[in-house]
Amino acid sequence: MPGAEVKADLWFSEYITPFDVYQHGVRKLYVAETTAYQDLAIVDLGTYGKAMFLDGKLQCAIGDEALYHEPLCHVPCLLHGSPQRVLVLGGGDGGAARELLKWDTVERVDIVDIDDRVIQTCREHLQEIHRGALDDRRVRIHATDAWGYVQSNGEQYDIILSDLTDPLEHGPSLALFTREFFLAVKMRLRHGGVFVTQAGPTSLVESPMHPRIVRTLRAVFSSVQAFQAFIPSYGSPQGFAVASDRSLRVRGDAVVEHVDRLIAEHIRGARLVKLDGIMFTGLFCLPKDLREQIDREQVIYSLKKGGTAPDTLIGT
Ligand code: TER
Structure with missing residues (x-):
């Protein structure tokens, strides 16, 4: 619908400290798996585009890497x-x-x-x-x-x-x-x-x-x-x-x-x-x-x- 506001309804929560959370709005989930070493996720973040998380921490996103x-x-x-x-x-x-x-x-x-x-x-x-x-x-x-x-x-x-x-x-x-x-x-x-x-x-x-x-x-x-x-x-x-x-x-x-x-x-x-x-x-x-x-x-x-x-x- 033209002009409609798109909002995230799936969120990836990243703990910055035990008391602060960065809620990343997700458009699409590509990969979520546990490798031999860590949890790996590839998602499309609404604001920053495709991004990789390791053990719940953002590593890089195409929008600002x-x-x-x-x-x-x-x-x-x-x-x-x-x-x-x-x-x-x-x-x-x-x-x-x-x-x-x-x-x-x-x-x-x-x-x-x-x-x-x-x-x-x-x-x-x-x-x-x-x-x-x-x-x-x-x-x-x-x-x-x-x-x-x-x-x-x-x-x-x-x-x-x-x-x-x-x-x-x-x-x-x-x-x-x-x-x-x-x-x-x-x-x-x-x-x-x-x-x-x-x-x-x-x-x-x-x-x-x-x-x-x-x-x-x-x-x-x-x-x-x-x-x-x-x-x-x-x-x-x-x-x-x-x-x-x-x-x-x-x-x-x-x-x-x-x-x-x-x-x-x-x-x-x-x-x-x-x-x-x-x-x-x-x-x-x-x-x-x-x-x-x-x-x-x-x-x-x-x-x-x-x-x-x-x-x-x-x-x-
Ligand atoms: N090639 C990209 C790998 C980046 N590794 C370093 C990640 C730095 N820490 C990022 C923490 C984000 C906390 N919100």
């Missing part, structure tokens, strides 16, 4: 300048690979995602996100666990990118945000290589996760810079962090010009929707209280001695 994948992928590549080999941890939806392949310097992207069902389901249902990247000749997919891959594989990378689920304390991915894991990652970086990770929500009323991840990185790398982006479908600002043993310069007019020049030189055939030199430097302008909280934070994530279960250690 560029706000997540562009910073996650291009910030480390721009800081490196000429990335050739990239390792993606997680990222089974292919959105990160799609962005990385825009670089004319990138020769190879290894995706390590433990859950083959996520990869296959996204390949089939989220074409709008991977846009063929999962089947690109430069991409190799390894359906295995990131710990094992990073420890046993001798490859060296220019960029290692962690596109994992949130490291909920006592949750399954926390081990991949520990000092021990970051040390193992550092061993796989080439000289001048850059590590980037999604680093939890930056809303301080939600969780201390972001300051703790940044402090854990600072225990391993000599240069660490935190940044954030607002991805509306997430309901909270999203934190990220880049880390390297090269000095990471992220502010100032010279950086704006440098970033615009690199984009013009290396991302010629493909378009970036959100990121340019101005946005790049803006990502690193964190609010004062968040910067202070990071500086004050004393907890770093570490494994219990001799174990594989994550625990927290006070101080470094």
